[in-house]
Amino acid sequence: MNSSAPETTPLVKLRSITKTFGERKVLDSLDLDLKDGEFVTLLGPSGCGKTTVLRLIAGFEDPDAGTITLENAALQHTPAHLRPVNTVFQSYALFPHMNLYDNVAFGLRMEKVPKAEIHERVREALEMVQLAHLSDRRPDQLSGGQQQRVAIARAVIKRPRVLLLDEPLSALDYKLRKQMQNELKRLQRRLGITFVFVTHDQEEALSMSDRVVVMREGGIEQIGTPREVYESPSTLFVARFVGEINQLAARVERPSTTPGRIHVEVLGKSLELSSHGREYLGGEAVQVLLRPEDMRLKSAEDSEGFAARVIERNYKGMTLDTVLELDSGQQLLASEFFDEDDPDFDYRLGERVKVSWVPDWEIILPDDAP
Numbered sequence: 001m002n003s004s005a006p007e008t009t010p011l012v013k014l015r016s017i018t019k020t021f022g023e024r025k026v027l028d029s030l031d032l033d034l035k036d037g038e039f040v041t042l043l044g045p046s047g048c049g050k051t052t053v054l055r056l057i058a059g060f061e062d063p064d065a066g067t068i069t070l071e072n073a074a075l076q077h078t079p080a081h082l083r084p085v086n087t088v089f090q091s092y093a094l095f096p097h098m099n100l101y102d103n104v105a106f107g108l109r110m111e112k113v114p115k116a117e118i119h120e121r122v123r124e125a126l127e128m129v130q131l132a133h134l135s136d137r138r139p140d141q142l143s144g145g146q147q148q149r150v151a152i153a154r155a156v157i158k159r160p161r162v163l164l165l166d167e168p169l170s171a172l173d174y175k176l177r178k179q180m181q182n183e184l185k186r187l188q189r190r191l192g193i194t195f196v197f198v199t200h201d202q203e204e205a206l207s208m209s210d211r212v213v214v215m216r217e218g219g220i221e222q223i224g225t226p227r228e229v230y231e232s233p234s235t236l237f238v239a240r241f242v243g244e245i246n247q248l249a250a251r252v253e254r255p256s257t258t259p260g261r262i263h264v265e266v267l268g269k270s271l272e273l274s275s276h277g278r279e280y281l282g283g284e285a286v287q288v289l290l291r292p293e294d295m296r297l298k299s300a301e302d303s304e305g306f307a308a309r310v311i312e313r314n315y316k317g318m319t320l321d322t323v324l325e326l327d328s329g330q331q332l333l334a335s336e337f338f339d340e341d342d343p344d345f346d347y348r349l350g351e352r353v354k355v356s357w358v359p360d361w362e363i364i365l366p367d368d369a370p
């Protein structure tokens, strides 16, 4: 990241937001900035408060404490329908008795926008989601993906500054979901509207977002680009939630004579690893974290790596996933691109191998990292 680049003023700022339902504190002193024109995803397990954040920005809920501003003007006393914010719900919430045209025109008619302008804007919105040719159909005559696009056209026609999307793709089948992910991303870029997208699907969050906000129990665990949260998770929770991870208990022995490197004892071996820019004390307990796709398998005779036994092999099309058991009994997952011509791929169940990883692709976190 270029630290000298000017930071743009956030479009929306949430500060010290606390929200309680009954006895339950759902959000606890949460701070969040949304930049103008970015695609932000709130990612986290069920019940961590993602939807509540959206509902507060939309104005469907009020915070117990804290402030929400849009371009530095306080939002929290502005009623939902007067906020430059729109929401696309998982259920699409289309009017079943109206055709597409009327569904999309509804909001502008309520605002008494002149007829000619409504016509122009509805046409433009339906073209944008490639449904102009179906404008006479009712929602029940459309596929799930098409209904989804109508819901988006209806939400963006009022030209909001912020569009909130609450798991809008979760009802779609896998293929359509992938296609809609790309469509939504393209649409967001074209419109330049800030999208705040909620999902508990980590792959969806990584592939769509400019920034990912990883939430846990009413707070924010980490905010970063998809690569930052995947490759440099700041906590064990993030490392585990954003993809699969192998975890090895280890101990820092001492700094290396090579700057930026440390000697670490892992599974009884002394390895020289990158310190990834952190300072460590000799003797410090750490966790060495490894993504399955960074693991490498070699034959048992190889001088490098840790001895292990193949206990499971799962062919996944693009990759071959191998579950390994170390001599300590700990299991590791290795995911490698499938290559029939590579002799190293020909491991059998029960076979002994050596497992290592791509140098410097490990993640190191303090042992007591949450």
Ligand code: ATP
Binding pocket: 021, 022, 026, 044, 045, 046, 047, 048, 049, 050, 051, 052, 053, 200
């Ligand atoms: P999911 O992925 O399951 O939708 P989420 O991260 O969006 O979860 P929220 O819907 O924000 O989570 O809910 C957070 C917590 O607040 C949950 O325990 C939920 O039951 C509770 N909650 C949300 N809305 C209300 C409400 N109106 N009244 C009482 N409790 C609520």
